[in-house]
Amino acid sequence: MSAKTKSILQRIGVAALALYIVFLLGPIAGFDVPDIWDHIKSNPLQLAQFLIIGISNGAIIAIIALGYTMVYGIIELINFAHGDVYMIGVFTSLTVLSLTGVLDSRDPIKIFFGVILALVIAIIFCAGLNATIERLAYRRLRNAPRLAPLISAIGMSFIIENLGLMWAGQSWLVPSFGTTGGASPKAFPDLLGRIFEINSWKLNLFEYFGVTSLRFTIKDLLVIILASGLMVGLRLFVQRTRLGKAMRATAQNRDAAKMLGIDIDWVITATFLIGGGLAGAAGLMAGLYNNTAFWFMGFRAGLNAFTAAVLGGIGNITGAMLGGFLIGLLAAFSDGYLSTRWTNAWVFATLVLILLFRPTGLLGEQVGQKA
Numbered sequence: 001m002s003a004k005t006k007s008i009l010q011r012i013g014v015a016a017l018a019l020y021i022v023f024l025l026g027p028i029a030g031f032d033v034p035d036i037w038d039h040i041k042s043n044p045l046q047l048a049q050f051l052i053i054g055i056s057n058g059a060i061i062a063i064i065a066l067g068y069t070m071v072y073g074i075i076e077l078i079n080f081a082h083g084d085v086y087m088i089g090v091f092t093s094l095t096v097l098s099l100t101g102v103l104d105s106r107d108p109i110k111i112f113f114g115v116i117l118a119l120v121i122a123i124i125f126c127a128g129l130n131a132t133i134e135r136l137a138y139r140r141l142r143n144a145p146r147l148a149p150l151i152s153a154i155g156m157s158f159i160i161e162n163l164g165l166m167w168a169g170q171s172w173l174v175p176s177f178g179t180t181g182g183a184s185p186k187a188f189p190d191l192l193g194r195i196f197e198i199n200s201w202k203l204n205l206f207e208y209f210g211v212t213s214l215r216f217t218i219k220d221l222l223v224i225i226l227a228s229g230l231m232v233g234l235r236l237f238v239q240r241t242r243l244g245k246a247m248r249a250t251a252q253n254r255d256a257a258k259m260l261g262i263d264i265d266w267v268i269t270a271t272f273l274i275g276g277g278l279a280g281a282a283g284l285m286a287g288l289y290n291n292t293a294f295w296f297m298g299f300r301a302g303l304n305a306f307t308a309a310v311l312g313g314i315g316n317i318t319g320a321m322l323g324g325f326l327i328g329l330l331a332a333f334s335d336g337y338l339s340t341r342w343t344n345a346w347v348f349a350t351l352v353l354i355l356l357f358r359p360t361g362l363l364g365e366q367v368g369q370k371a
Helices: 003-029 033-042 044-075 082-099 108-141 147-168 191-198 205-209 218-240 242-252 254-259 264-290 297-312 317-337 340-357
Strands: none
Touching: 003 340, 033 044, 033 317, 044 082, 044 218, 044 242, 044 264, 044 297, 044 317, 082 108, 082 147, 082 264, 082 297, 108 147, 108 191, 108 264, 147 297, 191 218, 218 242, 218 264, 218 317, 242 254, 242 264, 254 264, 297 317, 297 340, 317 340
16 A cells, blocks of 8 residues: 555545544534534525625635735745734724714715725725734745744734724724723714615615515625725736736745845735735725624634635645635634634634645645745
8 A cells, every 4th residue: 555545545434434423513513413413404494694794704715815825925924913903904994984973974975985084094094014923923934944934923913902992992083982991992983875765776785676585785885896806906916017026936945046146035025015905905894794893803803814815725825715715604604503602713624624625725735945
């Protein structure tokens, strides 16, 4: 028996054992297949509703995951502070909307331009923050043992989380944050819903077809369109622009790219700028969609986005997109049919099962050790 065949059989055995444990202990965690099937048969539209929720949240996760996978593809570093940059994007958006008076406005034109302004400022601010993190915490550690930049990334995550906690507590700066303290969740008003209600447009797009029990709002549509546009735009940018080609060359072989005249420092900085900008855009989208802001929200979002990047194939842009949508769907179905308390467990159990057969992720490729 060849070593490859033996390895495959071992993986099948481990997967079979894992599935046995899942079906043995599953009912405790809400994984009761007959009960789930009965729910689906009795209310099939609910399945479609969870699908919509999963795709919408998955689009936001995918945007955050792109930042993880781009940085890892260039310098093989897991930027654990990336999720917290996304959290800063949420608070930046809420701050801009509050200071411009949009939060209390009923004027759809003012709300529209306020949201656009918040999006631009959140992208610029988070891009600059991410590039600053790279300059201060990572650049001097590029040639250090891998444990050093990893610890530095975790430290930056804690620093940014506490900055977010301080920011959320500044009621004198942002009236919308209230006076309940920085640790309390802050309401992010449903501005998109307000625009369409003012214009008497139906929020539930399926109402046009007489389906009132299935809710697919313009808010869902805009989040999916914006996220998809950003993902496709990034893909085209990396494939067709000069800087994108420099990024791919740097990811392939940093030393060879440097000998060919590519400014490695600028390429890496640009990667962090783009990743931070995407996190800022995701922050505004998440605020408008989920209508909440919390100083610790970056940890959960970062964990999901990192999982999505690994699931799709770390370093692969298309894989990060696919992983984000899969995580969103898994979480939505788990929350709906299983148990919210066990959602993270089911997501990571699925990740483990997939990595047993695809150690490099769904779209990842096995590559040799870089020089």
